[in-house]
Structures are given as C-alpha cells and as structure tokens.
Amino acid sequence: MEEGHIISAQVPTGKPARVTSTINSQGNGDRAPAALIARILAGEKQLFHDLIRPVERAVFVMLFMLLRNEIDAEDAAQETFIKIYRNLHNFRGESKFSTWVVSIARNEGLAWLRKRSSRPEEAIQPILDQDGEASTGDFTPALLTDWREVPLETLERKELGQCLCRAVLNLPPIYRDVVQLRDMDDLDIAETASVLGITEGSVKVRLHRARIMLQKELVPLLEKYAPAKRGFFWRRV
Amino acid sequence: MKIDCKHVWDYISAYIDGDVDHALRAEIDRHLEHCEICSAVMDSTRNVVVLMADERVFEIPGGYSERLHHRLDALLLTGDSSG
Numbered sequence: 001m002e003e004g005h006i007i008s009a010q011v012p013t014g015k016p017a018r019v020t021s022t023i024n025s026q027g028n029g030d031r032a033p034a035a036l037i038a039r040i041l042a043g044e045k046q047l048f049h050d051l052i053r054p055v056e057r058a059v060f061v062m063l064f065m066l067l068r069n070e071i072d073a074e075d076a077a078q079e080t081f082i083k084i085y086r087n088l089h090n091f092r093g094e095s096k097f098s099t100w101v102v103s104i105a106r107n108e109g110l111a112w113l114r115k116r117s118s119r120p121e122e123a124i125q126p127i128l129d130q131d132g133e134a135s136t137g138d139f140t141p142a143l144l145t146d147w148r149e150v151p152l153e154t155l156e157r158k159e160l161g162q163c164l165c166r167a168v169l170n171l172p173p174i175y176r177d178v179v180q181l182r183d184m185d186d187l188d189i190a191e192t193a194s195v196l197g198i199t200e201g202s203v204k205v206r207l208h209r210a211r212i213m214l215q216k217e218l219v220p221l222l223e224k225y226a227p228a229k230r231g232f233f234w235r236r237v
Numbered sequence: 238m239k240i241d242c243k244h245v246w247d248y249i250s251a252y253i254d255g256d257v258d259h260a261l262r263a264e265i266d267r268h269l270e271h272c273e274i275c276s277a278v279m280d281s282t283r284n285v286v287v288l289m290a291d292e293r294v295f296e297i298p299g300g301y302s303e304r305l306h307h308r309l310d311a312l313l314l315t316g317d318s319s320g
Contacts, residue, residue, distance in 0.1 A: 045313040049306055056302060061295055070298050077301075078308050085312060141246055141278045150284055164294045183289040189254075208250035214289070215282045222284070 033097035041089055048085055055098050056081070058185045059105040065169065065180055066109035072116075080108045099191045102181065106195060139209045142216040154225045167217045175210035182207055240264050245275045253283050 036051045059080055064073040084104055091100055154160050168179055181192040182203070192207075193200045240261075245268050251257045252265055269276045288294065 048309065048313060052309075053302075056305060057292070057297055060297055060301060064295075074298065074301055074304065078305055081305060081309060082312055085309070139246075140243075141249065141282060143274055144277045144281065146277060149280070150288065161294045161296065164288055168289070168294075179289065183286055184295065186290065189256075204251065204256070207254075208247075211250050211253075211282055211286060212246075214285050215278070218285055219281050222281075222288075 034093055037088060037091060037097070048088075051097075052081055052084070052101070055101045058098070058102055061180065061184065062102055062105045063109045063112075065176055066106070067112055067116075068169070072112060076108050076112050077105070080105045083108065095194060096191065098185075099187060099194060102185065102187070103195045139212040141212050142219045144219060150222050150225045157225075160222075160225055163221050164218065167214055167221075170217075171210055171213060175206055175213060178203055178206045179210045179214070183211075240268055242268075242272060242275050245269070245272070246278065249279060249282050252279070253286055 033051060036047050040047050040051065056077070060073055060077050063076045063080070064070060067073050067076060080101075084101060087104075091097065095103075150160075168176055168184075171179065177196055178192055181187045181195055182189070187195065189200050189203050189207075193203045196203070198206075245265055248257055248261065248265060252262065257265065269279060
C-alpha cells in the first residue's frame with residue numbers, strides 16, 4: 001500500500017445500480033412472464049423461446065458454477081429448460097419466474113453432480129460453517145489506504161474478467177452460491193434464500209463473508225487496473 | 238453510539254446493500270469521513286460488487302443460445318426432447 005494516497009470520496013449508499021441486464025429485468029418488453037406462460041400453455045408453444053431468453057444466461061452460469069465444465073453445463077442447461085417446458089403448468093406464480101427457473105437449474109446441477117460424483121469437493125448438501133452463522137464472524141477485509149476506482153471499461157480486457165471469474169469459482173460453494181445469485185444474477189435476499197433453501201439471515205452472513213473474501217483476493221489484482229489519476233469526483237486529499 | 242473500524246467492517250456488506258438502519262448508517266458515515274482505511278475498504282468492496290454484476294466477467298460459450306433454442310425447437314415441434 002502506498003502511504004499518503006488517501007481517498008476522500010464517499011461511497012454512495014445502497015446497492016450499486018447494475019450495469020447490465022439481469023434475470024430480474026425480464027427483457028420481454030411489456031409481455032410479463034405470466035402472460036407469456038398463459039399463452040404458451042394455451043398452445044402458442046413458440047413463445048417459450050421468448051420466455052426463457054432473459055434467464056438462459058443465469059441458468060448456464062448456475063450450472064457452470066456447480067459442474068465446472070462448459071460441456072456438462074450446456075447439456076444440463078438444455079435438460080433444465082426441457083424440464084421447465086414440461087412443468088410449466090406447475091408454475092403457480094408464487095415466486096418470480098426467474099427464481100423458479102434458477103431453482104430448477106440448481107436442482108438439475110446437483111442431480112448431475114450426484115450422478116457424476118467425480119468431484120467430491122462439491123458437496124451435495126451445503127457445508128455448514130463450523131462457527132455457525134449467527135454473526136459475521138472474524139472476517140477482516142484487506143486493509144489499504146489507497147483505492148482507485150477500476151473503470152468498468154477495463155472489463156473489455158479479458159484478463160480482468162478471468163481474474164474475477166476465477167475468484168468466484170475459488171470461493172467455498174456456500175459463499176459462491178450467494179455471490180452468484182445475489183451479485184451476479186441480482187436476486188434479492190429473499191429470492192436467494194428461497195433458491196438455496198436457507199434463511200435470509202444466513203444469506204446475509206454468507207454474502208458478507210463472500211464479499212470480504214473477494215475483496216481480499218481481488219484488491220491486489222485490481223490495483224494494477226486502476227487509472228493513474230483520479231477524475232474530478234475521485235480527488236485525493 | 239461510537240463505532241470503531243472493526244464494527245464498520247462487520248457492516249460493510251449490509252451498508253453496501255442499504256440494509257442498515259438510519260442511526261447506524263449515520264454513524265458509519267461519520268466514521269468514514271475521518272478514517273481513510275475504512276473508506277478505502279468500503280470503496281474497494283463496493284467496487285468488487287459492481288464489477289461482479291457485469292456480464293463481461295463471465296463469458297458464455299459462443300453458440301450456447303443458438304444450440305439451446307435449436308434443441309428446444311425440436312421439442313416444441315414434436316413434443317419430444319430427443320431432438
């Protein structure tokens with residue numbers, strides 16, 4: 001860390017606005033999933049393509065995180081969407097369609113893991129923390145006095161994206177799950193809890209720990225991507 | 238209520254999500270005003286969250302969508318998943 005380089009900028013409050021589309025922005029224009037589903041069930045089968053486009057990325061990412069193999073993830077994704085089509089009449093609208101889909105994808109991925117059983121480190125059941133989840137525990141971040149904003153444009157460089165992806169993949173499964181659903185797929189806390197079958201409190205604790213782990217892992221890597229000088233809003237004192 | 242750095246670190250994730258009450262947020266804000274380490278930690282963690290949300294972090298294999306919809310076409314046309 002460089003001494004004397006001090007950040008004066010205040011962190012905006014609230015979860016940062018997303019920069020890309022997510023499964024919570026359905027992307028079907030004005031056609032809500034419920035209306036599309038009703039039409040599909042009434043015989044307009046081809047609308048199923050439109051229904052799933054907003055969630056197909058999230059399903060692949062979920063399955064790749066579990067299976068760690070692109071070919072298996074793609075095959076499992078296809079099987080997932082076939083199951084979704086065949087069980088569409090069972091969707092009651094009690095949760096968001098996207099949450100329902102991700103839950104089915106997760107179950108499909110876990111079933112593939114059971115069948116494959118070649119990756120014992122990927123526990124079928126979530127590994128419970130030894131110290132419980134009543135508190136955030138002793139998770140300390142990487143300490144630094146200089147943090148320069150890494151511009152999103154930097155993601156054009158494949159190397160950075162690969163670093164971030166690797167960092168998520170290297171998280172213990174219970175932490176990777178919450179980061180993927182909450183921070184990558186933009187599910188809210190309740191939806192994340194529903195997909196994982198855990199309490200909202202556990203989601204918050206795991207998310208906190210996961211973000212601290214990522215901060216510690218990524219700060220040294222990201223520093224080299226930071227711009228040399230701050231813009232107007234990021235002056236040093 | 239007076240909070241220290243350790244206390245702030247315990248609430249980093251909740252603070253970023255806007256999930257702390259008004260009094261605690263005000264106290265954390267006051268701390269961040271004078272603690273450059275915690276400010277940098279908060280900035281860096283928030284930046285990681287922002288970057289993770291970007292779809293460019295995780296690349297989907299080329300042709301994934303096309304292959305998926307082709308497979309589904311076979312299902313939708315025949316009602317059979319073997320296509």
